Amino acid sequence: MHFALALAFTLAAPSGDRWTGRDKLKHFAAAAAIQSLSYAAWRGADASRPAALWRATAVTATVSLGKETLDWRRGGRFSNRDLVWDAGGAGAATLAIIHGSRK
Numbered sequence: 892m893h894f895a896l897a898l899a900f901t902l903a904a905p906s907g908d909r910w911t912g913r914d915k916l917k918h919f920a921a922a923a924a925i926q927s928l929s930y931a932a933w934r935g936a937d938a939s940r941p942a943a944l945w946r947a948t949a950v951t952a953t954v955s956l957g958k959e960t961l962d963w964r965r966g967g968r969f970s971n972r973d974l975v976w977d978a979g980g981a982g983a984a985t986l987a988i989i990h991g992s993r994k
Contacts, residue, residue, distance in 0.1 A: 908970050915976045918955075922980030926951045930988055940992055944985065951981045 909915075929950040933943035955977035963969040 908968060908972050910972055915973070918973045918976040919980035919983070922951055922955060922977040923984040924980075925954055926981040926984035927988065930984075944988065948981060948985070951977070955981075 926947050929947035930943050933946045934940070938946060955974055959969045959973060
């Protein structure tokens, strides 16, 4: 049931909101950068690795949702697809962080 709702949420996009394009790459890269920099900042503040990762994820999600809300408030669209790309960037950064910390 949750999967069906999530799928419907991401597929129900305004016209003109494509799954691919330069904008989506920017969302992926920005979220990956925010995730990585937030993680480094939390680690620099002596947070444990798991705590820093959860906090970095919260920062990235907040920035991503805030950006879409700002777009919507300015008369644009709130893009679920942008959020999917944001999540992909944050996820890729998380995998790099986890893999890098095992060495």
